[in-house]
Amino acid sequence: MFIQTQKQYTQFESDDLTELLGQMTFKINNFGLWQSQHDTKVQYISNDIEIVYYREGGSITRIGNKEYECPPGSFLILEPYQLNVSINQKYCQYSYYYFHFEIEPLHLRKQFLSMLTKHGHLIYAHEMKDFREMLDRLLIEANEKEIGYSSIITSALIRVVVEIMRAQLKRSHDNHIRIVHSPYTDLVNEAIHYIQEHLYESIRLNTMAQDLGVSKGVLYKAFIEVLSIPPAQYIHQEKIQYVQSRLLLGESLTALAQELGYSSAYHLSKDFKKQVGVSPREYKKHVK
CATH class of the missing domain: 2.60.120.10 (Jelly Rolls)
Known part of the structure; x- marks a missing residue:
């Protein structure tokens, strides 16, 4: 039975x-x-x-x-x-x-x-x-x-x-969760890993798109559809987060600016404060 x-x-x-x-x-x-x-x-x-x-x-x-x-x-x-x-x-x-x-x-x-x-x-x-x-x-x-x-x-x-x-x-009182169903999710994940591997370089969108086998327009559309931000903005955010992590290890802002392709430590400091809310010096001072 x-x-x-x-x-x-x-x-x-x-x-x-x-x-x-x-x-x-x-x-x-x-x-x-x-x-x-x-x-x-x-x-x-x-x-x-x-x-x-x-x-x-x-x-x-x-x-x-x-x-x-x-x-x-x-x-x-x-x-x-x-x-x-x-x-x-x-x-x-x-x-x-x-x-x-x-x-x-x-x-x-x-x-x-x-x-x-x-x-x-x-x-x-x-x-x-x-x-x-x-x-x-x-x-x-x-x-x-x-x-x-x-x-x-x-x-x-x-x-x-x-x-x-x-x-x-x-x-x-809202149970709505945005689920992204996009044919571009795999491409965006590949792009994110690409950005992590080349973060210390001056990343050019044309070169990244070519290396990933797509056009610059497709790459832009993929980031907007999946992450709601353009790829250039995502790269910028990741660079600043990288700076945060390296400051924890005691690296200087000048060395990081050169490593990441910024024109000067001053330029990097301004971008850092805009995204993080405090200057690199204040941030580093509070690290334990």
């Missing part, structure tokens, strides 16, 4: 968020627990995406020009190369879990970050399920490192991401 299970059980149905996340690959660079028994003030910059869960204690954290009071049980989302100033105070004990990770394909990174921070970088405990027990178990997995542990941690990260995005969508 055979049972027609499709008639016995409700079939899973896809949705926009599931479809979007299904296009992504998550790479966790670090997961762990930070602990302290005294007040601290730190200024730091992460070079990847970070999600923080306040297990005990909290902080007042400034991200750009916004300040967040982060209580226990809340989640804070930190973007790559963003200057963060965090003050832990008023509590006897501090501990928080952190995920450091990246995503592929690169053309979805901007949309992914936009959805995580759609209505602010902080999600309060009452807006999400309680993840403390799950995260405590993940720490055991991370410490014991039994076979398959990284898959378990990655699955947990995706669950946290889904809950954060749900909370953001509920804040605006």
Whole structure:
């Protein structure tokens, strides 16, 4: 006797968020627990995406020009190369879990970050399920490192991401998610990798298009359709982000200007402040 299970059980149905996340690959660079028994003030910059869960204690954290009071049980989302100033105070004990990770394909990174921070970088405990027990178990997995542990941690990260995005969508009472179905997505991803490989050069759109086997017009149309910005603007943004990462390693602005094809360090400094919001000197001063 055979049972027609499709008639016995409700079939899973896809949705926009599931479809979007299904296009992504998550790479966790670090997961762990930070602990302290005294007040601290730190200024730091992460070079990847970070999600923080306040297990005990909290902080007042400034991200750009916004300040967040982060209580226990809340989640804070930190973007790559963003200057963060965090003050832990008023509590006897501090501990928080952190995920450091990246995503592929690169053309979805901007949309992914936009959805995580759609209505602010902080999600309060009452807006999400309680993840403390799950995260405590993940720490055991991370410490014991039994076979398959990284898959378990990655699955947990995706669950946290889904809950954060749900909370953001509920804040605006809008469940609409833009899914890009374009024949140009593969081309844009190839172009992004090309830009990363040649970022230190003076990238000419004609040469890049030729190397990718398309016309300059097709390349422009692909970026507008998939990323909503022209390729020249994307290259500019990536160059400034590259400067941010190299400043973290102590490189001089003059050397970076020469490396990236800027006419002068002054020109690079102006572009840097326009995109980042602070001058390279101020940015570098706060790096820890």
